[in-house]
Amino acid sequence: MGLEEAIESGKFIVTAEICPPKGTDISVFLSEAALLQAIVDAVNVTDCPRAMVRMSPLVLSSKLIKMNIDTIMHLTCRDRNRIAIQSDLLAAHALGIRNILAMSGDFTTMGDHPYAKPVFDLDSVQMLQVINKMNRGFDLMDNPLEGATSLCAGAVVNPGARPLGFTRIKFQKKIAAGARFIQTQAVYDTDLFNEFMDEFKSVNIPVIAGIIPLRSAKSAGFMIENIPGVKIPQTTVNRMESASEPITEGLKIAAETIERIRENCQGVHIMPIGKHEHTKRLLEMCSLL
Amino acid sequence: MIVTRSKSIEEILDQLDPIADLKICVVGCSLCAGKLKTGGEPEVKNMISQLQDNRMDVIDGVVLKHACSIESWESLIKEQPVISDAEVLLVMSCGIGVSLLGRICDKIVIPALDTVSLGAALNDEILLEMCSMCGQCTVGFFSGLCPKSGCPKSQLNGPCGGSNDGECEVRERKCIWTRIYEVMEAKNMLPVLNKILAPTEYNRGL
Ligand code: SF4
Ligand code: SF4
Numbered sequence: 001m002g003l004e005e006a007i008e009s010g011k012f013i014v015t016a017e018i019c020p021p022k023g024t025d026i027s028v029f030l031s032e033a034a035l036l037q038a039i040v041d042a043v044n045v046t047d048c049p050r051a052m053v054r055m056s057p058l059v060l061s062s063k064l065i066k067m068n069i070d071t072i073m074h075l076t077c078r079d080r081n082r083i084a085i086q087s088d089l090l091a092a093h094a095l096g097i098r099n100i101l102a103m104s105g106d107f108t109t110m111g112d113h114p115y116a117k118p119v120f121d122l123d124s125v126q127m128l129q130v131i132n133k134m135n136r137g138f139d140l141m142d143n144p145l146e147g148a149t150s151l152c153a154g155a156v157v158n159p160g161a162r163p164l165g166f167t168r169i170k171f172q173k174k175i176a177a178g179a180r181f182i183q184t185q186a187v188y189d190t191d192l193f194n195e196f197m198d199e200f201k202s203v204n205i206p207v208i209a210g211i212i213p214l215r216s217a218k219s220a221g222f223m224i225e226n227i228p229g230v231k232i233p234q235t236t237v238n239r240m241e242s243a244s245e246p247i248t249e250g251l252k253i254a255a256e257t258i259e260r261i262r263e264n265c266q267g268v269h270i271m272p273i274g275k276h277e278h279t280k281r282l283l284e285m286c287s288l289l
Numbered sequence: 290m291i292v293t294r295s296k297s298i299e300e301i302l303d304q305l306d307p308i309a310d311l312k313i314c315v316v317g318c319s320l321c322a323g324k325l326k327t328g329g330e331p332e333v334k335n336m337i338s339q340l341q342d343n344r345m346d347v348i349d350g351v352v353l354k355h356a357c358s359i360e361s362w363e364s365l366i367k368e369q370p371v372i373s374d375a376e377v378l379l380v381m382s383c384g385i386g387v388s389l390l391g392r393i394c395d396k397i398v399i400p401a402l403d404t405v406s407l408g409a410a411l412n413d414e415i416l417l418e419m420c421s422m423c424g425q426c427t428v429g430f431f432s433g434l435c436p437k438s439g440c441p442k443s444q445l446n447g448p449c450g451g452s453n454d455g456e457c458e459v460r461e462r463k464c465i466w467t468r469i470y471e472v473m474e475a476k477n478m479l480p481v482l483n484k485i486l487a488p489t490e491y492n493r494g495l
Contacts, residue, residue, distance in 0.1 A: 025463040077442075082488060104442050104449045105458045126488050140488070166470050169482050170447030175487060185450055218432065228415035228451030228458035 001044040002070035003099050004152050006267075008180060013208055014288055015072060015183070016279055017044040020055035026274075029060060030067075035276050037069050041207040041285055044183070044269065047074040050226070051062050051111025058088060062095035072183075074152060076105025080217060081121040086139055093149040099155045102127040106228070109273060125173045132178035133261025143288060152218050153178055157207075158185035158229040159196035168199060181205055183269050186212040186223070188232040188253075190260040207267035211258060213282060214250035215273050217241040251278055255285040262286075290410050291357075291383035292316030292404040292417060293327045298339050301379070304399045305345065311397065313340065315350035316390070318382035323352065324410065327402050328381030336381065336401060348375055356386025362393045372396075407438070425490045430467045432476055437489065439465030447487045 007014045016039075018032045036043050043064055045057040061073040071093055080088065092100065108116045118134045122130065130140050133221070137148035155174040163168050187193045187209050197207065214220050214232075217240040223230050236253055243249035258268055268288070270279050283289040305313070314471045315336050322328025332352040340347045351369045359365055366373045375492040380387045384404040391398040409416040421438035427445070428435045437443045441459040448466035451458025473479050 024409050107441055109459065120443040121491075122488050123442070123444045124449075125485055129485070156450055158453075161448075161450070161453050163455070163467075163470075163475075166448050166452070166466050166482075172464065172483070173446050173485050192393070229453045231453075 001041050003072060003181070006041040007152075007206055010266075011041075012262065012288065013181075013206055014040045014283065015042045015044055015208060015267065015269045016040045016276060017046060017269065017271040018060075018276070019046045019049060019171040020057060020060050020277065022050040022052065022054050024055075025209075026055070026060065026063070030063065032276050033064055033067060033069055036279065037067065039272075039280055039289055041267075042072050044101065044271075047076045047105065048079065048111070049074075049101075049106065050110050051078065051106045051113065051116070052249045053113060054113075058091055058095065061092070061097045065096040070099070071097060072099040072101050074103060075127070076103050077120050077122050077124060077127060078105030078108065079119055080117075081119055082130070082140055083166070085122060085127060086134065088133060089149060089151065090145075091135055093151060098150065100131060101156065102131065102179075103156050106199060110226075124155060125170070125177045128155060128174060128177035128179055130164065136141060144250045152180050153170060154181040154183055156180035157182050157189065157193075157211075160185060160189055160192045160231045161229055162192070164196070164199065169195075171200065171203075175205060179205060182207045184208065184210045186210045186227070186230050186271065187261060188230070188236055190257055192231065193261050194264050197261075206288060208267035208269045209252050209261055210264045210269045210271060211282075212271050212273060213254040213278065214240050216246045219250075219273050224268075251282050251285060254282055257289075258286045290321045290324070290405060290408050291417065292406040292408040292414070293322050293325060293383050294406050295332070296341070296401055296403055297329050300370045301340075301399070302343055302345075302399055305322065305340075305377070308355065308377055308397055309345065311346070311376035312374065312375045313345055313347045313379055314342070314372050314396075315347065315401070316356070316372070316378050316380045316382070316386075317350065317352035318354075318356040319352050319388050320357070322356075322386075322402065323380050328352075332381060334404065336379065340379070353386070356382035357389060359389060359393065365446075372417070381465070383424070423489050424492060424494045427486060427489070430481055430484065430486060432472050432478055434465065434472060435468050436465050436469060439468075447482070 044062045047057045057073050061071040070172040104124050108118045131153040134149040220237045295423040304355045315333050317328040317333040337347050337350050349371045381401045387400045406417045409419045418438045423437050452464040
């Protein structure tokens with residue numbers, strides 16, 4: 001089932017993320033996609049995450065479409081001005097890509113080209129507005145398009161960010177700007193997540209919670225240090241430190257997290273550190289397969 | 290205030306390399322660069338001795354009152370006659386002063402500073418990224434605070450996902466949106482923040 005059908009049907013949505021290669025060898029990307037094909041509703045393809053140069057998500061999303069895998073293409077505001085964003089959206093539509101995750105993007109100085117010029121011509125709210133305008137057959141300046149897009153736009157929210165004041169406002173803006181689904185930053189602190197979701201009970205678009213199974217105590221430390229906005233409770237770090245089989249412990253923690261939040265959200269989004277070799281097992285552990 | 294930083298001596302020598310046998314005058318600026326200690330009297334003196342250590346032919350150094358606002362090249366020479374004997378001006382001012390000198394004189398003009406930000410001086414503190422001259426000022430929606438310059442990602446509709454516990458994910462300072470929220474709350478202006486702002490109209494004033 002593709003993402004839009006999954007949203008329509010009201011089922012608990014499962015998505016997973018693959019990162020394009022740094023280089024021209026796409027064999028690992030394709031084998032990862034094949035692993036996910038039967039077990040998720042759609043596969044996210046990231047857009048140079050952490051501002052590292054990688055292959056364009058446009059071409060890899062289109063490869064997935066050809067394999068009959070529905071895809072959610074990430075599109076950041078970091079590297080493109082409003083002309084390039086609209087150009088890529090038209091290209092995405094032509095390639096059969098139907099879901100776009102609109103995001104600001106990690107800042108340039110985080111990545112492997114710290115001296116790159118940060119673009120940020122639009123912000124994510126404005127990008128959502130552009131997508132909706134193009135769906136109605138117009139570009140940002142109201143010029144008519146020869147053929148409208150039919151794109152389902154999604155947005156990102158960090159439910160762990162505090163204080164909630166502005167997160168609340170921006171979330172509402174994203175919905176008003178036409179977001180049809182939300183994918184969240186990785187959730188470890190389920191209390192923070194549930195508190196956030198309680199605030200937004202009335203929101204009627206699906207919120208798909210991000211899950212990153214930890215692989216080791218070290219990976220927890222790395223995430224706290226390097227992934228903006230991720231909060232991992234000390235108890236979780238302790239469990240990883242004392243685990244004899246850290247990979248299994250990480251999956252257990254992820255499964256428990258899903259159990260604790262699933263009543264409060266409409267899906268989960270699996271983003272492993274590295275490959276998807278354990279994603280199927282994780283989904284089985286929480287009866288999502 | 291235009292905020293400048295000193296270039297490394299290596300980068301300066303690299304620029305001077307093709308013209309290493311020409312006579313140099315070091316030109317400072319007493320305004321922003323003077324205040325920031327990147328192009329005032331002591332910095333000009335220090336630059337002269339560094340260049341001499343590297344066997345450059347420095348004839349003198351001068352500090353202009355304001356390198357960004359000059360009556361004419363002739364009036365400048367009248368005030369600082371030594372400049373006219375130089376073949377190269379190594380300029381310790383912001384990019385505006387460098388550009389202006391490059392335009393009005395027949396000397397070779399080389400910058401000694403990097404121009405990094407439009408800032409503000411608050412007592413002894415220098416606040417960076419106060420305005421990025423976007424050309425369409427929208428700070429009226431934020432009671433004067435500027436997210437286009439204060440936020441490295443130029444977000445106009447609220448903080449990015451990396452803003453956490455009030456801190457910016459990019460710079461070591463408060464997220465500008467935390468400040469905006471606090472200011473708007475204190476001034477009973479919070480509802481204004483619900484408005485979705487359209488993309489900036491760049492270039493409209495040029
Ligand atoms: S909105 Fe534009 S003009 Fe106004 S302070 Fe910010 S950068 Fe400067
Ligand atoms: S943390 Fe705040 S100031 Fe920093 S980039 Fe994000 S929105 Fe901008």
